[in-house]
Amino acid sequence: xxxxGEATAVRRTGEGRYAVAxxxxxxxxxxxxxxxxxxxxARAALDASGRPYPISTAASFLxxxxxxxxxxxxxxxxxxxxxxxxxVSLVQDEAPIVDALITTGAxxxxxxxxxxxxxGRLPAIEECVTFGGDKEDGFTARIDMRYDPATMGWLxxxxxxxxEMRSYFRLREAYEPDGVLxxxxxxxxxxxxxxxxxxxxxxTVELTWHMRAVPAPGPLALYxxxxxxxxxxxxxxxxxxxxxxxxxxQSRQIARAGRRPS
Amino acid sequence: xxxxGEATAVRRTGEGRYAVAxxxxxxxxxxxxxxxxxxxxARAALDASGRPYPISTAASFLxxxxxxxxxxxxxxxxxxxxxxxxxVSLVQDEAPIVDALITTGAxxxxxxxxxxxxxGRLPAIEECVTFGGDKEDGFTARIDMRYDPATMGWLxxxxxxxxEMRSYFRLREAYEPDGVLxxxxxxxxxxxxxxxxxxxxxxTVELTWHMRAVPAPGPLALYxxxxxxxxxxxxxxxxxxxxxxxxxxQSRQIARAGRRPS
Numbered sequence: 001x002x003x004x005g006e007a008t009a010v011r012r013t014g015e016g017r018y019a020v021a022x023x024x025x026x027x028x029x030x031x032x033x034x035x036x037x038x039x040x041x042a043r044a045a046l047d048a049s050g051r052p053y054p055i056s057t058a059a060s061f062l063x064x065x066x067x068x069x070x071x072x073x074x075x076x077x078x079x080x081x082x083x084x085x086x087x088v089s090l091v092q093d094e095a096p097i098v099d100a101l102i103t104t105g106a107x108x109x110x111x112x113x114x115x116x117x118x119x120g121r122l123p124a125i126e127e128c129v130t131f132g133g134d135k136e137d138g139f140t141a142r143i144d145m146r147y148d149p150a151t152m153g154w155l156x157x158x159x160x161x162x163x164e165m166r167s168y169f170r171l172r173e174a175y176e177p178d179g180v181l182x183x184x185x186x187x188x189x190x191x192x193x194x195x196x197x198x199x200x201x202x203x204t205v206e207l208t209w210h211m212r213a214v215p216a217p218g219p220l221a222l223y224x225x226x227x228x229x230x231x232x233x234x235x236x237x238x239x240x241x242x243x244x245x246x247x248x249x250q251s252r253q254i255a256r257a258g259r260r261p262s
Numbered sequence: 263x264x265x266x267g268e269a270t271a272v273r274r275t276g277e278g279r280y281a282v283a284x285x286x287x288x289x290x291x292x293x294x295x296x297x298x299x300x301x302x303x304a305r306a307a308l309d310a311s312g313r314p315y316p317i318s319t320a321a322s323f324l325x326x327x328x329x330x331x332x333x334x335x336x337x338x339x340x341x342x343x344x345x346x347x348x349x350v351s352l353v354q355d356e357a358p359i360v361d362a363l364i365t366t367g368a369x370x371x372x373x374x375x376x377x378x379x380x381x382g383r384l385p386a387i388e389e390c391v392t393f394g395g396d397k398e399d400g401f402t403a404r405i406d407m408r409y410d411p412a413t414m415g416w417l418x419x420x421x422x423x424x425x426e427m428r429s430y431f432r433l434r435e436a437y438e439p440d441g442v443l444x445x446x447x448x449x450x451x452x453x454x455x456x457x458x459x460x461x462x463x464x465x466t467v468e469l470t471w472h473m474r475a476v477p478a479p480g481p482l483a484l485y486x487x488x489x490x491x492x493x494x495x496x497x498x499x500x501x502x503x504x505x506x507x508x509x510x511x512q513s514r515q516i517a518r519a520g521r522r523p524s
Contacts, residue, residue: 055467055495055516056322056467056468056516058320058322058363058468058470060318060320060339060340060347060363060365062339062340062347063340077322077324077358077361078322078324078325078358082494082518083467085322085324085361087349087361096339096340099339099347099349099363100363101320101322101361101362101363101468103322103467103468107493108493111492111493112492113490113491113492114458114459114460114491114492114519115423115424115425115458115488115490115491115492116489116490116491116492117489117490161377162377163377196376196377197376198376205317205318205345205365206318206320206363206365206470206472208320208468208470208514210468210497210514210516212490212492212495212497213490213492213493226377227378227379227501227509227512228375228377228378228379228474228475228509228512229375229376229377229378230373230374230375230376230377230378230474230475231369231370231373231475232344233317233474235472235474235512239489247489247490250489250490250497250514252470252472252512252514254317254318254472256344257376
């Protein structure tokens with residue numbers, strides 16, 4: 001099993017063109033994970049801009065990606081003093097799979113916030129629960145998720161009623177959080193809509209995430225919540241807080257609610 | 263003074279090409295309003311797809327738009343059963359001004375939510391305050407904003423400390439809320455960062471918004487808040503609730519904090 005760095009590696013083949021090999025271990029039976037695909041896009045955008053961090057990423061998920069070879073196209077649209085913006089696309093079998101707008105730039109690792117919301121609270125990690133973790137490959141073999149039991153009633157057919165999900169997150173390898181790993185973190189939770197009793201596949205249509213600070217080493221805390229489940233659509237916000245108690249990433253996705261009631 | 267419909271009108275000039283005339287009244291001295299530009303992009307995307315609503319819009323603001331002629335380019339990337347996705351760009355003087363990913367589709371005006379967060383509360387409209395409203399042209403002459411006084415301390419040099427801003431919103435013309443007007447609504451509040459004492463221009467870098475329901479006639483309520491002001495960046499979430507008490511749009515932007523302290 002390759003590491004996260006290898007699984008997201010991009011190889012420059014020309015001006016704004018990168019070859020990639022998508023790793024089936026970063027997915028589930030239905031599709032490769034969207035956060036994994038955004039991590040691959042981030043690597044290409046960072047290489048093309050020469051800037052250190054993916055400040056802002058907006059991604060539209062058009063088609064299901066398959067494990068195996070694919071290409072990332074990066075088209076620079078604005079190169080400014082503070083940031084660079086590119087249109088970035090993942091292409092497979094000549095069809096666009098993910099279209100993204102990615103802003104890259106610098107962040108000051110020592111910045112002191114002028115204002116910060118206070119973090120939420122997760123139970124101590126030893127009081128959290130796992131699921132699906134005995135497999136030797138796939139998503140749960142790569143990522144160690146420890147869920148807040150208060151958000152896991154859906155596992156036993158007792159969804160809590162509110163669209164929420166909370167968990168610790170870290171890779172099962174020696175890879176500490178960085179900007180690219182945050183892309184994986186913001187889409188790592190099971191869909192919050194499971195707790196409203198909508199089961200089945202919940203494909204993401206659009207996900208935008210922002211990197212807000214340089215993460216400290218250690219496990220990340222993911223806080224997922226939604227505001228509205230209606231008309232077949234739901235939103236999912238995920239905040240990522242690092243082990244030093246700082247907000248390092250925030251995301252919102254809009255997705256289709258699973259069609260299977262509990 | 264033209265109406266909102268005329269100010270956002272697009273004229274098809276070819277496959278995926280639209281001519282527009284940007285109206286200087288939808289802006290301030292520094293720039294045209296980003297929400298207004300997104301409304302123009304929405305008109306073009308809706309015309310190109312033939313679908314009724316802008317479900318999801320992610321926009322990167324690359325350069326300042328000037329009043330006058332411009333062009334919108336629409337490139338369809340996926341046309342599915344539920345939704346269509348296009349890359350949409352506003353171009354002026356041969357430079358991209360705004361790049362967007364826009365998903366269009368249908369919404370059921372009678373949908374009953376499976377889950378909805380409860381709305382916030384604004385004071386009664388007659389207890390709210392206005393500012394800058396005596397001008398005969400420009401943004402405040404077109405839009406009637408009535409602000410929650412609890413979020414307006416910055417006007418008197420007493421910023422409340424929290425990045426928040428709340429207001430009623432309606433046009434000063436007979437135009438009831440629709441999908442395109444929601445694009446204007448999500449970017450109509452003054453920057454929430456004013457309440458943390460950062461004055462001066464706060465340019466939006468990226469804004470993503472989702473239309474969640476078909477709005478009822480009447481004034482809209484805008485709830486703006488941020489989670490982190492740090493390292494020159496801030497986030498601003500805006501929820502739009504309609505007069506029937508339903509969440510009709512939600513947005514988040516990432517922007518540069520004004521450089522002038524209070």
